[in-house]
Amino acid sequence: xxxxxxxxxxxxxxxxxxxxLRAAIESAERGCKTAxxxxxxxxxxxxxxxxxxxxxxxxxxxxxxxxxxHFADTMRxxxxxxxxxxxxxxxxxxxxxxxxxxxxxxxxxxTKDGRIMQRNFGGHKYPRxxxxxxxxxxxxxxxxxxxxxxxxxxVHMEVTCLKxxxxxxxxxxxxxxxxxxxxxxxxxxxxxxxxxGGFGRAFRITSNxxxxxxxxxxxxxxxxxxxxxxxxxQFHPTGMVWPPSVRGILVTEGVRGEGGVLRNSEGKRxxxxxxxxxxxxxxxxxxxxxxxxxxxxxxxRRPPELLTRDHVARKIMKExxxxxASPHGGVFLDIAWIKDRxxxxxxxxxxxxxxxxxxxxxxxEVDITEVPMEVGPTTHYAMGGxxxxxxxxxxxxxxxxxxxxxxxxxxxxNRLGGNSLSDLLVFGRLAGEHAAKFAGETxxxxxxxxxIKQAFADALAPFERESEENAYMIQKELQGxxxxxxxxxRKEDEMKEAIAVxxxxxxxxxxxxxDGNRDYNNGWHTALDLLNLMTVSEAVARSALxxxxxxxxxxxxxxxxxxxxxxxxxxxxxKGPDGEMQLSRKxxxxxxxxxxxxxxxxxx
Amino acid sequence: MSKTVTFRIxxxxxxxxxxxxxxTEVGEGMVVLDAVHQIQAESAPDLAVRWNCKxxxxxxxSAEVNGMPRLMCMTRLGEINLDEPVxxxxxxxxxxxxxxxxxxxxxxxxxKRIKKMKPRKPDNEDGSWLMDQEDVExxxxxxxxxxxxxxxxxxxxxxxxxxxxxxAGPRHFVYAAQLxxxxxxxxxxxxxxxxxxxxxxxxITKCCTKVCPxxxxxxxxxxxxxxxxxxxxxxxxxxxxxxVFSSRDS
Numbered sequence: 001x002x003x004x005x006x007x008x009x010x011x012x013x014x015x016x017x018x019x020x021l022r023a024a025i026e027s028a029e030r031g032c033k034t035a036x037x038x039x040x041x042x043x044x045x046x047x048x049x050x051x052x053x054x055x056x057x058x059x060x061x062x063x064x065x066x067x068x069x070h071f072a073d074t075m076r077x078x079x080x081x082x083x084x085x086x087x088x089x090x091x092x093x094x095x096x097x098x099x100x101x102x103x104x105x106x107x108x109x110x111t112k113d114g115r116i117m118q119r120n121f122g123g124h125k126y127p128r129x130x131x132x133x134x135x136x137x138x139x140x141x142x143x144x145x146x147x148x149x150x151x152x153x154x155v156h157m158e159v160t161c162l163k164x165x166x167x168x169x170x171x172x173x174x175x176x177x178x179x180x181x182x183x184x185x186x187x188x189x190x191x192x193x194x195x196x197g198g199f200g201r202a203f204r205i206t207s208n209x210x211x212x213x214x215x216x217x218x219x220x221x222x223x224x225x226x227x228x229x230x231x232x233x234q235f236h237p238t239g240m241v242w243p244p245s246v247r248g249i250l251v252t253e254g255v256r257g258e259g260g261v262l263r264n265s266e267g268k269r270x271x272x273x274x275x276x277x278x279x280x281x282x283x284x285x286x287x288x289x290x291x292x293x294x295x296x297x298x299x300x301r302r303p304p305e306l307l308t309r310d311h312v313a314r315k316i317m318k319e320x321x322x323x324x325a326s327p328h329g330g331v332f333l334d335i336a337w338i339k340d341r342x343x344x345x346x347x348x349x350x351x352x353x354x355x356x357x358x359x360x361x362x363x364x365e366v367d368i369t370e371v372p373m374e375v376g377p378t379t380h381y382a383m384g385g386x387x388x389x390x391x392x393x394x395x396x397x398x399x400x401x402x403x404x405x406x407x408x409x410x411x412x413x414n415r416l417g418g419n420s421l422s423d424l425l426v427f428g429r430l431a432g433e434h435a436a437k438f439a440g441e442t443x444x445x446x447x448x449x450x451x452i453k454q455a456f457a458d459a460l461a462p463f464e465r466e467s468e469e470n471a472y473m474i475q476k477e478l479q480g481x482x483x484x485x486x487x488x489x490r491k492e493d494e495m496k497e498a499i500a501v502x503x504x505x506x507x508x509x510x511x512x513x514x515d516g517n518r519d520y521n522n523g524w525h526t527a528l529d530l531l532n533l534m535t536v537s538e539a540v541a542r543s544a545l546x547x548x549x550x551x552x553x554x555x556x557x558x559x560x561x562x563x564x565x566x567x568x569x570x571x572x573x574x575k576g577p578d579g580e581m582q583l584s585r586k587x588x589x590x591x592x593x594x595x596x597x598x599x600x601x602x603x604x
Numbered sequence: 605m606s607k608t609v610t611f612r613i614x615x616x617x618x619x620x621x622x623x624x625x626x627x628t629e630v631g632e633g634m635v636v637l638d639a640v641h642q643i644q645a646e647s648a649p650d651l652a653v654r655w656n657c658k659x660x661x662x663x664x665x666s667a668e669v670n671g672m673p674r675l676m677c678m679t680r681l682g683e684i685n686l687d688e689p690v691x692x693x694x695x696x697x698x699x700x701x702x703x704x705x706x707x708x709x710x711x712x713x714x715x716k717r718i719k720k721m722k723p724r725k726p727d728n729e730d731g732s733w734l735m736d737q738e739d740v741e742x743x744x745x746x747x748x749x750x751x752x753x754x755x756x757x758x759x760x761x762x763x764x765x766x767x768x769x770x771x772a773g774p775r776h777f778v779y780a781a782q783l784x785x786x787x788x789x790x791x792x793x794x795x796x797x798x799x800x801x802x803x804x805x806x807x808i809t810k811c812c813t814k815v816c817p818x819x820x821x822x823x824x825x826x827x828x829x830x831x832x833x834x835x836x837x838x839x840x841x842x843x844x845x846x847x848v849f850s851s852r853d854s
Contacts, residue, residue, distance in 0.1 A: 040662075041664065041708070043662075043751055044657075044663070048656075048657065048662045049662070099730065099731050103723045104721060105721040105783065105786060107735075107744055107786065109740070110735055110737040114735050115734065132744065135748065138747075138750065142747065142749075146721070147720070147721075149712075150720045209657045211656065243633015244631065244632070244633060244634075245631075246633065249658070249659045355661070359660065363635070363678070470649065472645035472649065515650050516650030517650075520702040522644060522649070522651060
């Protein structure tokens, strides 16, 4: 030990998905000495998994679309718990961010007259998602990556950050280790942007990759930043359910956008049964109209399969629980049925959904142009995260910024599909801009050597211990408990149990020992991720326990309705003076009049 | 289907490696990466493997399974003979870091030297361009690439002849091809392709195309058209004369 390499930057961006790359590009363009530190190789971050598209009110397919409608859709989808300032920035700036990608080499699918094609998605009033088949995330991350490598950005690949360093109140750096040889690094920086994504690995069934262990949320929390809206975890309605080893892998909402329908074991389109009042006027009441909508008929209303994700996920769970499940415990998602109704038949499906066709063929030996898929809910996205200022993306810790999934605010209680990729671009850029400004106005803070030594000693402690506990097993237990006790349907006693279990597992994590040495040691890495997973899991459970209603993605069996009394606050989590987790409620900031009017207008 | 299977996995760093046998119980629908994870959790916690999405989208878990270059996450155990030990080795063309993890950083260096996108003036006032679907489809095929580097791994110019310093490899020809075929790009990469990128070394044996998990027709659709463009520009005497005269006129 005792040994580390030190680096000095203006701006350090942690995470290299869409938000991190966009933030780093912005910071570098503004002349800051910028580092991009990522847990994996460049271009492998979770953004790569996004399928359906990037929402932006460009109005290429339906000229009635504009930022006001996008704003209102986003707020309605989020059940009005969104940070409205962020929702406004997002709706206004997304079109420019998408167009900018084309100048950097992205090639979106086109309309007949050669403009960027847009597709329908749940909760969006008009076709709004710019896309490339069903691999839009890959297109986006590659475009950003290929642009970023020509900027003056220093990339640290396969380097995992452990702990933020502070100088008084402000952030001054971060300590990290590189995977290859397990050597330590200290990054000093005037400003730090967290762009580390979500924490889906806290659950058993998830569409998220191994990296998603809540590192950013946890590091921010332990550095004194506030977390917000942690009770809102999105369970995507359609993940694969069979075979067991692929359970949770995402099946894009684009399948439903292209005309795919959900049926239960009795062959019934159960989504027509229960349409929420907020959406009644814009949802089709018969199968024919719904189909016409997916094929571009502007007079038709959307099919109920394209209601918001929280609603569709719960409806699927209901079918399963009431005994109308498919053979492997999901429901049927059928796109094959459109074959006889669209020109090109099976070829049309393959062209619109190539990745889905490939995925089911290779992993489940199912040809989706012939037979229905089996799908069920999967942990997908964290609406909650680090609380940030809506105009600058700075947290309550000076110099510490957050953008993308790690940050809270834009999506409120539930995120609309397609709003994530645009989130990354808009707020990645905004965070990069304000981090650069902050760095320009301040001098370097100092880092405390004792802090650094302590962080490294903690990281190496598992090597010193006898292997009483196995990191993989503890992680697995946590995932199982979170899935069962703080999953799609929640109850008070179960969440209390979860908090007790997390406490116990935290104790056991302290006894984890690791074998081998520091060279690319996955066991050690897993052990180090545990602290983060525990922290975010506890925050989710405590926040969920406190919200005594059902709203958006948060569903309580013991409080199944939306409650007026719960409608006006967000939940905040903060580390207390003795290291305990503190929860508080804060009133929402009232909307600006102009925005209030837009929402009222759109509800007509 | 549940049975105990032997996996023979490369362990070690640098030049010092050995194949070690691990046994684990496999079930229906499992892929090779599942077996590796199970072995990690049960008996080899420090076994090094690189992976991310486990859905064939990120291209991290490239390896050689029974000698075949594959993504571990997309290789179902059901398609392998499980009565014999299943061998899992790292990609051979890149330096070994540890166990199944190789140092692929050379690829990132090569990519940096390929000229970046240089768009023509936008067609519309809002900064956007008009492009036909038909024209974007060609480069879109190449943009499916997930950078798993399996094509680089099997290319004999790199694997056997080790011409890393003079040859960019199939991945980067696909990368250059999508830029060259981007309807709004104006940069010229042909001189580099002929020179430092060494496209002439490729003798179109199509090994890269065969292993591509995204089924990109690397050789036919990317490399051969690029070779043709290089030939047209540098070796076609009539075209050369034509260019000399037309540039005088302008």
